[in-house]
Amino acid sequence: DIQMTQSPSTLSASVGDRVTITCRASQSISSWLAWYQQKPGRAPKLLIYEASSLESGVPSRFSGSGSGTEFTLTISSLQPDDFATYYCQQYDTYFKTFGQGTKVEIK
Amino acid sequence: EVQLLESGGGLVRPGGSLRLSCAASGFTFSSYAMSWVRQAPGKGLEWISSITGSGTTHYADSVKGRFIISRDNTNNTLFLQMNSLSPEDTAVYYCAKGWGSFDSWGQGTLVTVSS
Numbered sequence: 001d002i003q004m005t006q007s008p009s010t011l012s013a014s015v016g017d018r019v020t021i022t023c024r025a026s027q028s029i030s031s032w033l034a035w036y037q038q039k040p041g042r043a044p045k046l047l048i049y050e051a052s053s054l055e056s057g058v059p060s061r062f063s064g065s066g067s068g069t070e071f072t073l074t075i076s077s078l079q080p081d082d083f084a085t086y087y088c089q090q091y092d093t094y095f096k097t098f099g100q101g102t103k104v105e106i107k
Numbered sequence: 108e109v110q111l112l113e114s115g116g117g118l119v120r121p122g123g124s125l126r127l128s129c130a131a132s133g134f135t136f137s138s139y140a141m142s143w144v145r146q147a148p149g150k151g152l153e154w155i156s157s158i159t160g161s162g163t164t165h166y167a168d169s170v171k172g173r174f175i176i177s178r179d180n181t182n183n184t185l186f187l188q189m190n191s192l193s194p195e196d197t198a199v200y201y202c203a204k205g206w207g208s209f210d211s212w213g214q215g216t217l218v219t220v221s222s
Contacts (some may be wrong), residue, residue, distance in 0.1 A: 034208035
């Protein structure tokens with residue numbers, strides 16, 4: 001199986017900060033990568049698919065980049081609603097795998 | 108508006124079975140692959156199974172041979188039959204729309220495996 005490793009595991013930031021989360025795949029997955037946001041007690045929400053395509057309705061402060069084995073999710077200006085846990089997920093193979101998550105906390 | 112509503116979770120003894128359902132609405136169900144993703148308490152997300160609109164299935168190694176995914180395209184419902192359950196299967200189970208990325212999710216149903 002393809003392993004997905006996110007860094008950092010926890011990130012402390014302030015409203016207005018630019019935030020970047022990294023996701024690395026154990027082998028090349030082309031651009032078959034998605035990013036999700038999850039808040040406590042809630043289902044995940046798709047933010048980005050195919051590494052850089054913004055899901056409909058998602059604010060433009062969210063962006064994704066990368067290909068192959070290294071990917072990033074960037075929040076250009078952190079808003080109060082953005083404090084949550086973020087997961088990357090690869091779908092290059094039938095056997096989808098998620099990163100372990102990055103919790104974005106209030107500094 | 109896409110809606111996915113899971114049901115069927117609960118408390119089950121180790122070795123027992125449970126069948127989860129996911130009622131779908133707001134889209135042409137038969138045209139889309141569907142998946143199950145679970146989340147153990149305080150842990151991350153784990154994909155466990157997917158099924159295409161025509162019925163092709165795939166499973167994670169952790170559930171292969173014990174869980175069966177199926178669908179009823181007439182009644183717009185996704186199922187997950189879970190057998191030989193162990194405490195490690197304790198989790199919130201989400202149904203999700205999609206094969207690669209998952210663009211809509213249900214609210215989840217909690218399965219607790221405990222004696």
